[in-house]
Amino acid sequence: MRNLFAFLKRFQIFLVFAILQVIALSLYFSYFFYPRSQYLTTASGAVAKVLEIKNSVTEHLNLKNTNTELQKRNQELLEKIPESFIRIDNYTVKINDTLNKQKFEYIPAEIINSTVEKRNNYFTINIGKVNGVERGLGVISDNGVVGVVHRCSDHYSVVKSVLTENINISVVIDKVGLFGLLKWDGADPRRGSVTGISNDIKIKKWSRVVTREGTGLFPKGIMVGKVEKLKEVEGEAFWDVSILFSEDYRKLQKVYVVKNIFSEEQNSLEALIPQDKK
Amino acid sequence: MKLIAINSARFILFVTLQVLIFNQLEIGLGIHPMVYPLFIMLLPFSISTISLLVIAFFMGLFIDIFSNTGGLHASSLLLFAFFRPIIFKAFSPRDGYDMNKEPSIYEMGRQWFIYCFGILLIIHHTWFFFMEVFKFSEFLYVLKKLILTLPISYLLVILLQFLFIKGKVSK
Numbered sequence: 001m002r003n004l005f006a007f008l009k010r011f012q013i014f015l016v017f018a019i020l021q022v023i024a025l026s027l028y029f030s031y032f033f034y035p036r037s038q039y040l041t042t043a044s045g046a047v048a049k050v051l052e053i054k055n056s057v058t059e060h061l062n063l064k065n066t067n068t069e070l071q072k073r074n075q076e077l078l079e080k081i082p083e084s085f086i087r088i089d090n091y092t093v094k095i096n097d098t099l100n101k102q103k104f105e106y107i108p109a110e111i112i113n114s115t116v117e118k119r120n121n122y123f124t125i126n127i128g129k130v131n132g133v134e135r136g137l138g139v140i141s142d143n144g145v146v147g148v149v150h151r152c153s154d155h156y157s158v159v160k161s162v163l164t165e166n167i168n169i170s171v172v173i174d175k176v177g178l179f180g181l182l183k184w185d186g187a188d189p190r191r192g193s194v195t196g197i198s199n200d201i202k203i204k205k206w207s208r209v210v211t212r213e214g215t216g217l218f219p220k221g222i223m224v225g226k227v228e229k230l231k232e233v234e235g236e237a238f239w240d241v242s243i244l245f246s247e248d249y250r251k252l253q254k255v256y257v258v259k260n261i262f263s264e265e266q267n268s269l270e271a272l273i274p275q276d277k278k
Numbered sequence: 279m280k281l282i283a284i285n286s287a288r289f290i291l292f293v294t295l296q297v298l299i300f301n302q303l304e305i306g307l308g309i310h311p312m313v314y315p316l317f318i319m320l321l322p323f324s325i326s327t328i329s330l331l332v333i334a335f336f337m338g339l340f341i342d343i344f345s346n347t348g349g350l351h352a353s354s355l356l357l358f359a360f361f362r363p364i365i366f367k368a369f370s371p372r373d374g375y376d377m378n379k380e381p382s383i384y385e386m387g388r389q390w391f392i393y394c395f396g397i398l399l400i401i402h403h404t405w406f407f408f409m410e411v412f413k414f415s416e417f418l419y420v421l422k423k424l425i426l427t428l429p430i431s432y433l434l435v436i437l438l439q440f441l442f443i444k445g446k447v448s449k
């Protein structure tokens with residue numbers, strides 16, 4: 001026993017060193033292999049407080065970068081203001097105006113998936129039944145007509161775009177006032193055509209083609225495109241009007257779904273018209 | 279009493295310096311300067327080795343907590359403290375150390391300090407970087423870190439002494 005004490009005494013320095021070293025290394029390796037253990041790390045309260053104070057000092061060094069980032073973010077937000085404004089104005093707040101009753105509501109949406117290369121192109125937008133979208137509503141963008149809602153789920157909708165075979169949106173050639181149907185031949189996503197315009201009336205090149213309120217899908221006068229070329233169709237009394245779309249569908253992102261508050265009224269009234277018997 | 283006060287202040291000073299300044303530097307190339315061993319170095323000659331070890335352990339642990347390294351700094355600093363008396367003995371002057379002196383560059387002379395501290399710092403840094411990576415396959419990477427960091431730590435330690443440790447210039 002005495003020998004043992006003598007031994008311990010002789011090597012006490014090394015023993016203390018060894019014990020402390022073992023503690024330190026076991027702490028290190030437990031941290032090394034199980035990094036999720038939270039004690040004795042910067043996640044603990046007092047330490048975090050100190051680092052917070054340090055950060056409050058050093059954050060000024062990054063002010064320039066932070067400012068640039070903020071400015072960028074701010075710009076993004078500013079660009080979004082018109083959209084949010086419309087949502088408030090037309091979607092949640094109803095203005096009781098006795099002379100002008102609101103007829104159209106606009107629901108802002110974003111295209112999350114789209115094609116322009118196929119024969120029939122459908123766009124997916126990020127709003128659905130929950131947001132008040134229904135089948136058959138019109139969709140417009142800032143620059144022109146986009147299409148008609150084709151299908152909708154709770155949170156998404158598929159829009160049958162102008163770039164499909166039988167979109168048949170009713171359009172008017174401005175100034176002249178002739179009605180026609182919008183068609184797309186599947187070749188060029190920038191160009192479409194209007195059929196059903198009789199060729200006894202002259203049409204000026206680059207006259208505007210806008211929507212007609214007729215079917216109640218779109219408000220009156222939403223831009224569709226401009227007349228680019230006129231061609232006579234052989235043996236028929238119609239122009240083949242080639243138009244240049246005002247919207248570039250290849251890079252379209254923000255759209256609005258148009259909701260006609262009176263569409264039901266109009267449809268029920270029009271259902272009373274006796275059908276043609278052919 | 280005075281010694282305790284001075285060394286407590288230095289303890290806080292070195293932990294703060296290391297944690298809030300040298301740990302935050304991003305020099306690149308894996309350089310990670312460590313200056314806190316200077317605190318252990320500057321403890322008086324008369325201190326017993328066991329208290330030296332205990333102080334080193336707790337100082338290392340403090341730095342570990344702030345830099346999320348578990349016990350790595352504590353382990354390295356313990357090694358530093360363990361070797362301090364051995365190295366001091368090897369470099370002792372002919373008639374032993376003057377117990378009233380402080381083992382700083384001012385009181386012990388440049389040559390003595392550079393040798394003693396240099397060897398201890400090499401031990402400390404080598405242990406630290408090898409334990410940090412803990413892979414023999416990355417030997418060259420560790421060596422690169424070590425060779426780049428050592429001179430910088432060393433230079434910083436000497437500069438810090440000129441800046442913060444009051445020298446008795448008259449001597």
